[in-house]
Amino acid sequence: MMERALGSAGVSIIFQDAMLKVGYFENLPDHLKELAFIGVDDMALFGDKDGARILELKRDVLKSGKAANAEISLSTSEGVKIYEMKIERTQAQELGVLSVIFEVTESRHREKVLKSLLRELSHRSKNLLAIIQGIATQTARNTLSLDNFLIKFRGRLQSLSNSQDLITDSSWRGAYLFELAEKQFAPYWPDASIPVPISGINAHLTPNAAVHLGLALHELIVNSASHGAIAAGKTSITLVCQATNLEGKQAVEIIWSEMINTAVAAHDFEDNSFGKTVLERVVPTSMNGRAQLGVGLDRLEYRLTIPETEYEILKTP
Numbered sequence: 001m002m003e004r005a006l007g008s009a010g011v012s013i014i015f016q017d018a019m020l021k022v023g024y025f026e027n028l029p030d031h032l033k034e035l036a037f038i039g040v041d042d043m044a045l046f047g048d049k050d051g052a053r054i055l056e057l058k059r060d061v062l063k064s065g066k067a068a069n070a071e072i073s074l075s076t077s078e079g080v081k082i083y084e085m086k087i088e089r090t091q092a093q094e095l096g097v098l099s100v101i102f103e104v105t106e107s108r109h110r111e112k113v114l115k116s117l118l119r120e121l122s123h124r125s126k127n128l129l130a131i132i133q134g135i136a137t138q139t140a141r142n143t144l145s146l147d148n149f150l151i152k153f154r155g156r157l158q159s160l161s162n163s164q165d166l167i168t169d170s171s172w173r174g175a176y177l178f179e180l181a182e183k184q185f186a187p188y189w190p191d192a193s194i195p196v197p198i199s200g201i202n203a204h205l206t207p208n209a210a211v212h213l214g215l216a217l218h219e220l221i222v223n224s225a226s227h228g229a230i231a232a233g234k235t236s237i238t239l240v241c242q243a244t245n246l247e248g249k250q251a252v253e254i255i256w257s258e259m260i261n262t263a264v265a266a267h268d269f270e271d272n273s274f275g276k277t278v279l280e281r282v283v284p285t286s287m288n289g290r291a292q293l294g295v296g297l298d299r300l301e302y303r304l305t306i307p308e309t310e311y312e313i314l315k316t317p
Helices: 002-009 042-046 048-064 105-141 146-169 177-185 207-226 263-269 274-287
Strands: 011-017 022-026 068-076 079-090 096-103 198-200 202-205 237-246 249-259 290-295 299-307 311-315
Touching: 042 048, 048 068, 048 079, 048 096, 079 105, 105 146, 105 207, 105 274, 146 177, 146 207, 177 198, 177 202, 177 207, 202 207, 207 249, 207 274, 207 299, 237 299, 263 274, 274 290, 274 299
Parallel strands: 198 237
Antiparallel strands: 011 022, 011 096, 068 079, 079 096, 202 311, 237 249, 249 299, 290 299
């Protein structure tokens, strides 16, 4: 009954006498059972390094009577196994030490993964806060009234939030280009029955690329909704993603092309404006890419080249 109880609970026990020689053991893991026999010591069971540490700990328990805990890692054919050991002095029949051992490999792995995720979350949160701070600062520099600042700042924050939703839903793996663009277009597209004009390669972007491309698309879409094709009730916009090269390596190029009436339709992209800074400097720099914004009398074109380190082609046309 005791054997069955120990087995179902995943618990092992070892009793050692006052000389710390094994006098009894039960339900040991296979890789310890092979080494265990009456009279063996901890050095033989757990190796020189861990064995010496545990022997010293057990001597203290014998001397003081105060229980102690230890953790050991053992290499097995199935990989490294981690065990927690609870050590107590016992005098039921003879003076000795009773060790209760149970495996904690999975829980330690979960703790490690959780700590790693928390560090990653902290890192991403700091990056996100830095982006928000930059948006707030640059928006303030380029607006003349509080009302105008709030409108622009809230719109940019919402754009950031939309991109972040997609990244979070993918367990921080990133976002597909088409889905990202549709999310940014949604609040401004004039007719929901007309599909958003996205074509080409539906690249899967890294979280970094998704966040910054979302900001670029927001600036282009808001300008169009305020002064360009969308404001005029037209849908003369195309967004294409195609394969290209950047410094001899594979890349994708995203091309925004919009038919406009006059150069006034590019109002938000005047020199030193926030929109122009985002499109030509902030976004390409964040990806180690390249960008070009061109404004003519009848066309606005933006080209963004994204290096292969910032995307995967998981879906093709």
